[in-house]
Amino acid sequence: xxxxxxxxGRTAFVxxxxxxxxxxxxxxxxxxxxxxxxxxxxxxxxYPAYAQGTTAELEHLVAxxxxxGGAAIPxxxxxxxxxxxxxxxxxxxxxxxxxxxxxxNAGIVAYAELxxxxxxxxxxxxxxxxxxxxxxxxxxxxxxxxxxxxVIVNNSSVxxxxxxxxxxxxxxxxHGLTGLTKAWAIELAPFGVRxxxxxxxxxxxxxxxxxxxxxxxxxxxxxxxxxxxxxxGVPWIETSDVAELVRYLVSDRAxxxxxxxxxxxxxxxxx
Numbered sequence: 001x002x003x004x005x006x007x008x009g010r011t012a013f014v015x016x017x018x019x020x021x022x023x024x025x026x027x028x029x030x031x032x033x034x035x036x037x038x039x040x041x042x043x044x045x046x047y048p049a050y051a052q053g054t055t056a057e058l059e060h061l062v063a064x065x066x067x068x069g070g071a072a073i074p075x076x077x078x079x080x081x082x083x084x085x086x087x088x089x090x091x092x093x094x095x096x097x098x099x100x101x102x103x104x105n106a107g108i109v110a111y112a113e114l115x116x117x118x119x120x121x122x123x124x125x126x127x128x129x130x131x132x133x134x135x136x137x138x139x140x141x142x143x144x145x146x147x148x149x150x151v152i153v154n155n156s157s158v159x160x161x162x163x164x165x166x167x168x169x170x171x172x173x174x175h176g177l178t179g180l181t182k183a184w185a186i187e188l189a190p191f192g193v194r195x196x197x198x199x200x201x202x203x204x205x206x207x208x209x210x211x212x213x214x215x216x217x218x219x220x221x222x223x224x225x226x227x228x229x230x231x232x233g234v235p236w237i238e239t240s241d242v243a244e245l246v247r248y249l250v251s252d253r254a255x256x257x258x259x260x261x262x263x264x265x266x267x268x269x270x271x
Contacts, residue, residue, distance in 0.1 A: 005032055005033030006032050006033065006251050006252065006253075007029060007032040007033040007034035007101075007250070007251065008032075008033030008034075009033070010033070010034045010035070010100040010101060010147075010149055011034060011035040011036075011037065011092060011096040011097070011098060011099050011100050011101065012026070012029045012030075012034040012035070012036050012037070012099075012100070012101035012102075012103060012250070013037045013039065013088075013089070013092055013099050013101065013102050013103065013136075013140055014026045014029070014036060014037065014038055014039065014103040014105060015039045015040070015079055015103065015104055015105050015106035015132070015133075015136055016039075016040060016053065016079075016105040016106030016107060017036075017038035017039055017040050017053070017058065017061060017105070018038070018040035018042065018052075018053025018054060018055075018057040018058040018061065019053045019057050019205070019206050020053075020203070020205035020206055020207055020239060021105055021155065021200075021203055021205060021239050021242045021243070022038075022040070022053075022103070022105040022106070023057070023061055023239070024239035024240055024242060024243040025103055025105060025239075025242065025243045025246050025247075026038050026061060026065070026072070027061070027064070027065065027243070028240075028243035028244070028246065028247045029101065029103075029246070029247060029250065030065040030068065030070040030071075030072060031068070031070075032247055032251070033070075034070075034100075034101065035070070035071040035072065035095075035096045036062075036065055036070065036071070036072040036073075037072070037073055037075055037088065037091070037092040037095075037096070037099070038058055038061050038062055038065075038072055038073070038074050038075065039074075039075040039076070039077055039079075039085075039088050039106075040052075040053040040055075040057075040058050040074075040075075040076065040106070041053065041076070041077070041078045041079075041106070042054060042055040042058055042076045043078075045108070045124070046120075046124070047108075047110070047120060047121055047124045048108050048109070048110040048124075048210070048211075048214065049214060050206075050207070050209075050210020050211065050213060050214060051206060051210055055074075055076065058074045058076070059074060061074075062074045071096070073091065073092070073095050075087075075088035075091060075092070076088075078128075078132075079106045079128060079131075079132030079133070079135055079136055080127045080128060080131055080132050080135060081135075082135050082138075082139070085135050085136050085139050086139050089136075089139040089140055089143070092143075093143060098143050098146060098147060099140050099143040099144060099147070100144070100147040100149045100150060100151070101149070101150075101151055101152075101153075101250045102136065102137060102140045102144060102151070102152045102153070103152075103153050103155070103246065103250075104132070104133035104136060104137065104152065104153070104154045104155060104177075105155040106128065106132055107128060107129045107132075107155065107173075108124065108125060108128050108129065108207070109157075109167075109170050109207060109211060110125070110170070110211065110214065111166040111167060111211075111214075111215060112166060112167075112168075112169060113166055114168055117168070117169060121169060122169045125169040125170055125172075125173050126169065126172065126173050126176075128173075129170070129173035129174060129176075129177065130172075130173045130176040130177055130180070133154055133177060133180065134180065137152060137180075137184065140152075141188070141193070144188070144191075144193050145188070145191040145192075145193060147192075147193075148192065149252070150188070150191070150192060150193035150194065151193065151194045151195070151196075151249070151250050152181075152184065152188075152193065152194070152195045152196070153196055153197070153198060153246055153249055153250060154177050154178075154180065154181050154195070154196070154197040154198070155197075155198055155200075155242075156174045156177045156178050156181070156197045156198065156199050156261075157170075157174045157199055157200060158199050158200065158201050158263065158265050158268050158269060159171045159174045159175075160174030160175050160177055160178040160197065160199055160261075161175075161178065161199055161261065161263070161269060162269060177197060178197050178199075178261060181195050181196065181197040181259070181261070182259055185258045185259030186259065189258065189259075194254075194255075194257060194258035195258055195259065196249050196254075196257055196258060196259070196260050196261070196262060197260075197261050197262070198242065198245055198246065198249070198261075198262045198263075198264060199261055199262065199263045199264065199265065199269075200237060200241075200242055200264045200265065201229055201236065201237060201264065201265040201266050201268045202222070202223040202229075202235065202236040202237070203236055203237055203238070203239060203241075203242060204219070204236045204237070204238055204239065205239060208222060208223065208236065219236075220235045220236075223235040223236045229265065229266035229267060229268050230266060230267025230268060230270050230271060231266040231267050234266045237264060237266060241264060242264060245262060245264055249262065
């Protein structure tokens with residue numbers, strides 16, 4: 001194993017990869033030598049009503065990885081669509097021979113008051129943020145079990161460890177993902193597959209911009225309202241901060257790390 005490319009020969013399957021945190025993670029893992037399967041919905045959703053990753057962004061990501069000498073393929077799927085996800089997993093295995101790393105990153109967020117929340121809003125939040133990771137993991141786990149370096153990283157949130165105002169559907173979905181992490185870590189340990197969750201505070205991404213537009217606020221106001229980070233002058237963290245944590249957790253440097261929750265919160269949860 002090259003110390004400069006510690007993931008050489010491994011394949012990473014990254015959901016929500018077209019922009020934001022997923023894009024930064026995909027680029028970081030490719031830089032470390034991993035083959036990348038970059039999955040995104042590549043279409044607008046009825047809920048929430050802000051821009052999702054596009055097919056053009058997905059193709060640009062794949063081109064950037066290839067131009068840097070890496071290997072990558074795009075995959076279009078809604079993580080709730082089991083058939084589409086299975087086709088993407090099959091394509092990954094056909095192209096690269098297996099899957100070693102799964103990054104469950106795709107997710108949405110929106111505000112809604114409890115008494116005004118519709119069934120469709122609840123179902124979309126739980127479907128994408130909680131059912132989606134289950135659907136993807138179910139398809140990928142048979143291949144992860146065959147890997148000598150199998151690892152799943154679930155991108156939860158600080159809201160997967162605390163409550164949040166007007167975010168009950170989001171909080172429920174992210175707490176559920178934290179619970180899945182612990183359960184999968186136990187179930188998959190006999191097969192050598194590690195499972196961890198990460199819990200960022202607000203991140204400077206297009207999702208943050210979209211949420212601000214829906215609320216008629218600035219991205220900084222949204223970040224401060226939702227987070228209240230302990231570090232002064234830090235309304236949010238960057239996608240590169242998330243990517244650096246992930247590249248450690250999927251590497252052999254974290255070989256005994258499983259079932260754990262990693263906060264990247266600028267001190268928020270210390271309050």
